Amino acid sequence: MDNAIPELDQIKRQLMTLHRPKKPKMLVVDDEPDNLDLLYRTFRRDFNVLKAESGIRALEVLAIEGEVAVIISDQRMPEMKGTEFLSKTVPQFPNTVRIILTGFTDIEDLVDAINSGQVYKYITKPWDPNELKMVVQKAAETYEVLKQRTEELHRAQNQIQLLATIMQTAVDYPSLEATLDPIATAVSDNFLADTCILQLVEGTALMPAQGTHTSGKTGENWLADDPLVLEAISSQAIQGAVNIASDAALASLPHYQKSGIQAHLSVPVIHKGRSIALISLQWKQPCSLRPDELTTVHLAAQQVALVLTSFQGD
Numbered sequence: 096m097d098n099a100i101p102e103l104d105q106i107k108r109q110l111m112t113l114h115r116p117k118k119p120k121m122l123v124v125d126d127e128p129d130n131l132d133l134l135y136r137t138f139r140r141d142f143n144v145l146k147a148e149s150g151i152r153a154l155e156v157l158a159i160e161g162e163v164a165v166i167i168s169d170q171r172m173p174e175m176k177g178t179e180f181l182s183k184t185v186p187q188f189p190n191t192v193r194i195i196l197t198g199f200t201d202i203e204d205l206v207d208a209i210n211s212g213q214v215y216k217y218i219t220k221p222w223d224p225n226e227l228k229m230v231v232q233k234a235a236e237t238y239e240v241l242k243q244r245t246e247e248l249h250r251a252q253n254q255i256q257l258l259a260t261i262m263q264t265a266v267d268y269p270s271l272e273a274t275l276d277p278i279a280t281a282v283s284d285n286f287l288a289d290t291c292i293l294q295l296v297e298g299t300a301l302m303p304a305q306g307t308h309t310s311g312k313t314g315e316n317w318l319a320d321d322p323l324v325l326e327a328i329s330s331q332a333i334q335g336a337v338n339i340a341s342d343a344a345l346a347s348l349p350h351y352q353k354s355g356i357q358a359h360l361s362v363p364v365i366h367k368g369r370s371i372a373l374i375s376l377q378w379k380q381p382c383s384l385r386p387d388e389l390t391t392v393h394l395a396a397q398q399v400a401l402v403l404t405s406f407q408g409d
Contacts, residue, residue: 106335106360106389118143119164119235124153124180125196126172134167137224138231149173150180162188164238165231170197170217182213190241192234196220246385254391257285261398271295271406275306278402282374282395283308286384290356290377293399294318296363296370299328317350318361318375327361328370333393335360337382358382362392366400374399 121142123134126149135144145160147153149172157163166184168177181193193213198220209217215237216230260281264274275293283291294305294316301319318324322345327334337358339345346352351359356377364372374396384392 106333106337119238120145120160120162121165121167121231121235122147122153122156122160122163124148124150124166124168124172124177126169130169130196137228142235150175150177150183153180154183157184157188163191165192165194165234167194167196167231170195178213185213190238190245192238192241194218194230194234196222250385250388250391253285254394257281257391257395258398261395261402265402265405271403272304274402274406275304276308277306278399279306279374280308282376282399283310285395286376286388286392287378288376289379290314290375292316292318292375292377293364293372294375295372295403296328299325299370301328301373314354315350317354318373320350321348321359321361321375323359323361324373324375327363328373331363331365331368331370333360333362333389333396335382337384340381355379360392362396364396364400364403366404371400371403 119142121138122145123131123138124147125131125134128148131146131148135146138144142165145156145163147156150168151174153166153168166181168180170177172180177195177197181195184191184193192215195214195217196219197217209215215234218227218230261278264277264281268274268277275295279291279293282288282293289311290307290309292305292307295302301324305316307313307316323334323336335358336342336345339351339357339359345359350356354377357380358378360374360376360382362374362376363370364374374392376392
């Protein structure tokens with residue numbers, strides 16, 4: 096479907112440049128400082144390595160840092176065994192891949208942990224560095240696959256919910272103008288925008304009727320003065336800047352300086368070859384959308400067109 100929407104390609108390239116891959120996070124947990132330092136030195140080149148000297152401290156690190164790709168934990172530690180610590184991470188971080196280091200034959204604990212999905216693999220001490228590196232590389236690849244599948248499922252669910260919500264407004268509200276705020280709210284919430292404006296268009300001009308949703312204080316509507324908006328309406332193609340600070344022409348405009356908006360997508364709503372409305376998505380930080388989410392933006396605009404024209408008998 097992406098190949099059928101060439102006008103999205105330029106913005107997708109911007110997003111791909113903005114969101115270059117970063118080192119995956121790894122958490123290593125061991126009560127022996129020498130082992131902890133050795134694990135850190137082994138993996139620091141390929142991972143952003145976080146360290147903790149106990150299960151309790153490791154839980155505190157995760158509470159601050161959030162999800163990591165891989166956890167390597169010693170089994171025998173004071174206060175909390177490695178398997179007990181890892182089991183506590185499963186509910187919040189189901190995609191994280193967990194590895195146990197053990198110098199003992201705690202077979203029953205390890206078998207239970209592996210069978211319950213809490214542990215990906217166990218490595219016996221003293222470990223072979225090359226073996227451990229291979230296991231960790233496979234673990235990181237597994238994490239990426241799990242994360243990708245989870246994100247794809249989440250996006251698909253959000254897409255279905257968004258499109259259904261947009262269509263439902265045609266049933267729930269008595270007039271075209273009454274649908275504008277609810278649609279703006281649904282679109283804003285789905286894409287985590289700080290502001291979303293849905294404004295009607297006549298010809299190449301913005302009309303007064305608009306719906307707005309903002310996460311903060313409602314600001315001035317400056318769309319009529321924005322070059323991205325004007326180009327989106329005239330070209331009938333999505334226009335956007337995912338990092339306005341890097342675009343000197345846009346960054347110098349008074350309305351971007353005053354509003355603090357750092358990313359802006361202008362999405363024309365097209366019906367039968369004419370622009371009937373415009374969706375403006377604005378963020379106060381560089382855009383965090385994934386490139387494939389632009390397809391959902393495009394589909395949402397098509398759905399909005401169906402709703403708006405349903406009130407016009409067109």
